[in-house]
Amino acid sequence: MKNNISPEIISFLKDLKANNNREWFLENKKRFEEAKADFESFIDALIAKIAVFDPSIAQHKAKDCVFRIYRDVRFSKDKSPYKTHFGAHITAANTKSDIHSRSGYYIHIESGETMLAGGAYLPQGDWLKGIRQEIDYNGNDLVEILENPDFRNVFGEIEGEKLKKMPKGYPEDHKHIELLKLKSFLATHKVSDKEIMKDDFLDTAANVFKTLKPLGDFLNRN
Numbered sequence: 546m547k548n549n550i551s552p553e554i555i556s557f558l559k560d561l562k563a564n565n566n567r568e569w570f571l572e573n574k575k576r577f578e579e580a581k582a583d584f585e586s587f588i589d590a591l592i593a594k595i596a597v598f599d600p601s602i603a604q605h606k607a608k609d610c611v612f613r614i615y616r617d618v619r620f621s622k623d624k625s626p627y628k629t630h631f632g633a634h635i636t637a638a639n640t641k642s643d644i645h646s647r648s649g650y651y652i653h654i655e656s657g658e659t660m661l662a663g664g665a666y667l668p669q670g671d672w673l674k675g676i677r678q679e680i681d682y683n684g685n686d687l688v689e690i691l692e693n694p695d696f697r698n699v700f701g702e703i704e705g706e707k708l709k710k711m712p713k714g715y716p717e718d719h720k721h722i723e724l725l726k727l728k729s730f731l732a733t734h735k736v737s738d739k740e741i742m743k744d745d746f747l748d749t750a751a752n753v754f755k756t757l758k759p760l761g762d763f764l765n766r767n
Contacts, residue, residue, distance in 0.1 A: 546593075547586040548748075549655055550741040554580045554631065559656050562629040570627060577614070584654065585611055587747070592635060594751035595650060599758055601637035601650070610635045630655035637765075646672055648761035650754045659741055661753045662733040664703060665764050675767025677712060677725055684721035690759045696732075698751045699756045705729030732760055 555582040561570070570577065588607035595601035610633040619623045636649025651662045668676060680687060690696060691703060707726040711717050715725055734753050740746060 546590045546747070547583070548590070548744050549746040550587060550659075551580075551583050552742060554583055554654065555656050555738055555742075558631070558654070561627060562656075565625040565627055565629065567626055581611075581614070581631070584633075588635075588652070589746055591652070591750055594747060595635060595754055597751075598755050603636050604639075605635060607633065614732045629656070634749055648764040650757065650761075652750065654741065656738055657738045659738070661736060661750055661757075662731060662735050662758045663754070663761055664731040665706075665730070666729050666731060668729075668764075672767070673728075676714070676730070676764055679763065680721050680724050680764050681715065681719070684724060687724060687760075687763050690723070690763060693759075695756050696760070699734050699753055700732040703727075703760075704731045704733065730760070730764060732757055 552706045553576075557573070557576050560573070561577075563568075585607035588611060592602060592605055592607070592610070606739065612628070612632045612634070614628050614631070616623075616626060616628055616744070619680070631654045632652065634646050634649055635668070638647055638649070645666070646668075648663055648665055651660075653660050665676065705727045706729060708728060710726075711719070711722060712725055715722075719725060736746075736749075740749065743749075
């Protein structure tokens with residue numbers, strides 16, 4: 546079982562950030578493949594840990610959850626061809642095309658920028674409507690989750706852009722007006738390079754995600 550993020554992964558990502566071009570990447574393709582395999586091994590171990598408290602994700606393997614390192618530059622001013630991080634989003638969704646339609650567990654490995662996160666990033670359409678309806682009906686449940694001492698200790702406050710005005714269909718004096726205005730519902734836990742290389746990082750990540758689960762359950766109710 547892979548218990549941590551190896552120094553080789555961080556070393557490769559640092560070098561890629563300094564040499565984000567196709568020529569360098571091709572010359573270092575073997576390093577990339579080794580780092581990717583190492584990361585996927587960790588994700589497989591993490592899935593097994595998460596499945597203990599969230600069986601809905603147990604059917605997945607790392608290959609179902611890990612994002613490609615190649616950037617889509619078609620509509621971006623930044624034409625750098627490669628991402629400078631490894632990322633994976635572990636959810637109950639059966640296809641990658643559906644992973645942004647429900648809350649899950651996101652891990653982002655990047656030197657100095659590693660994070661364990663989850664929630665809902667700019668949920669669209671029916672999902673956003675469902676979240677707001679759930680806040681309207683059962684907002685106290687969400688408040689209880691967000692004010693739980695364990696949650697606050699790990700994640701602090703949730704983040705997300707807000708509407709300037711109340712969404713249509715809700716009164717201005719609604720008890721949970723600030724939650725209803727949110728356009729994203731994000732919980733983030735930053736992790737240092739030193740911590741991710743420790744032998745107990747797998748357990749640390751699993752515990753962080755266990756603390757995150759009640760928020761994901763609320764966002765996925767609809």
